[in-house]
Amino acid sequence: MDLKNKHFVIIATILLAQSCRESVPKLRNIEGQRIQINYASIAKDSVENVIAPYRNRINEVLDSVLAYAPKAISKTDGTLNSPAGNLLADIVMQEVNPVFAARTGKQIDFVLLNFGSIRSVISQGDVTERTAYEVMPFENSIVIAELDGKAIRAMVSFLTKSSVAHPISGIQVIVDKNKSLQAVNIQGKPFDENRTYYVATSDYLVTGGDKMDFFKEYITLTDSDYLVRNILIDYFKKIDTLRAATDDRFLQIK
Template sequence: MVLKIKHFVIFTTFVILSSCGEQQQNLQQIDGKQIRITDSITATESIETFVKPYRERINHVLDSTLSYAPYPISKTDGALNTTAGNLMADIVLSEANPIFKSRTGHEIDLVLLNHGGIRSLISKGNVSSRTAYEVMPFENSIVIAELKGSSILKMASYLRDSGRAHPISGMQLTLDAKNEIQSIAIQGKPLDENKIYYVATSNYLVNGGDSMVFFKKAIAITNTDYLIRNAMIDYFKKTDTLKPVVDNRFIKLK
C-alpha cells in the first residue's frame, strides 16, 4: 500500500512538472497612455526633498556671473558677420588653439562655424554658464580639419553663396560689387591654394552638416574632445567684459 502511494505521488509530481514545462508565456497586449507634463501634476514631496539640494547646486553653478555684456550680442546685427558670430569664432580660435598646438605642434589658421548653431542672443548684463548653454545647447565638439588652399577657395565660395553670416575667424574675405571674390586672406596673408591650412570647426560641420561638403576633402581630422560650449565658459571666466563688434572679416564692396 505504501509503495503504491509513493508511486502515485511520484507520478503526480511528474505530470505537474511536465504540464508546467509545456506552458508558454506569450505577450498578448501592451497598453500605454500619454501623460502630459503640466503644472497640474502635483509634486511628490519625498522626491522634491531628495532633488532639492542638487537642483540648487546646479542653478548656483549655472547662474554665477562669469563675465559682463555691455550691450546685446546678436547673430542678426550684421549682414556678412555679426557680433555673436565673431565672438563664437574668436572663442573657438583662442581656446582650442593651445590644445591643438600641444598635440600636433601646429596652430589653427582659421575657424568656420554655422550661423544656425547660435541658438540665442547674449542679453545685456551678467553672463553666466547658463548663457553658454542657451547660446550653444548642442554637444558639438571642436575638431580641426586639414584642408588644402583649393578647399578653402570652395569654402569662400560657399560663404559668398550661402546668404548667411556664418561665423569665421582668422580669415578675411572680400567680395566686389558684383559679388565676386576679390580677395581671401588667412592670418593676414593671401590664400595659397597649394598650402595646407588647419581649420577649426564642429564635429557636425566636418561631416558635411549645413552642406559644407568641402570638409569631405580634409586630409586629416583632429578631434580635441572639447565642447564649443565649454570653450565659451572657459573664455567667459577669464574675460571681464565681452565687447565683440561687426568688423571687416567678411565684407562686400559697393
C-alpha cells in the same frame, strides 16, 4: 524495481513536470495610460524633497556670474559678419589653438562655424554659465581639419554665396558690390592654393553638415575633445567684459 513500479515512477514524473510548467505565470496583457505632465501637475512632496537639492545646486552653478555684457550680442546684427559670430569664432581660435599646438606642434590657420549653431542672443547684463548653455545647447566639439587649396576654394565660394553670416576668424574674404570674390587672406597673408590649411570647425560641420561638403575632403582630422559650450564657459571665466562687433573679416567693397 518491477515493471509496475517503473511505470508508476515514469507517470508520476511526467505529471509533476506538467504541473510545474502550468504553474509558471505567463504575461497575457499589458495596459497603460498616458499621464500628461505640465505646469498644472501637482508635485509630490516625497519626489520634490529628493530632487530639490540637486536642482538648487544646478541653478546655483548655472546662474553664477562669470562676465558682463554691456550690450546685447546678436548673430543678426550685421550682413556679412555679426558681433555674435565674430565673438564665437574668435573665442574658439583663442581657446583651442593652444590645445591643437600642444598636441601637434602646428597652429590653427582659421575658424569656420555655422550661423545656425548660435541659438540665442547674449543679453545685456550678467553673463553666466546658463548663457553658454543657451547660446550653445548642443554637445558639439571642435575638430581641426587639414584642407587643401581646392577645398578652401570651395569653402570661400560657399561663403560668398551664403545668405547668412557664418562665424569666421583668422580669414578675410573681400567681395565687390556684386559679391564677386576679390581677395582671400589667411592670417594676414594671401591665400595660397598650393598649400594646406588647418581649419577649426565643429564635429557636425566636418561631416558635411549645413551643406558644407568641402569639409568631407579633409586630409587629416584632429579632435580637440573640447565642447564648444565649455570653450565659451572657460573664456567667460577669464574676462571681465564681453566686447563684440562687426569688422572687415568679410568685407564688401561698394
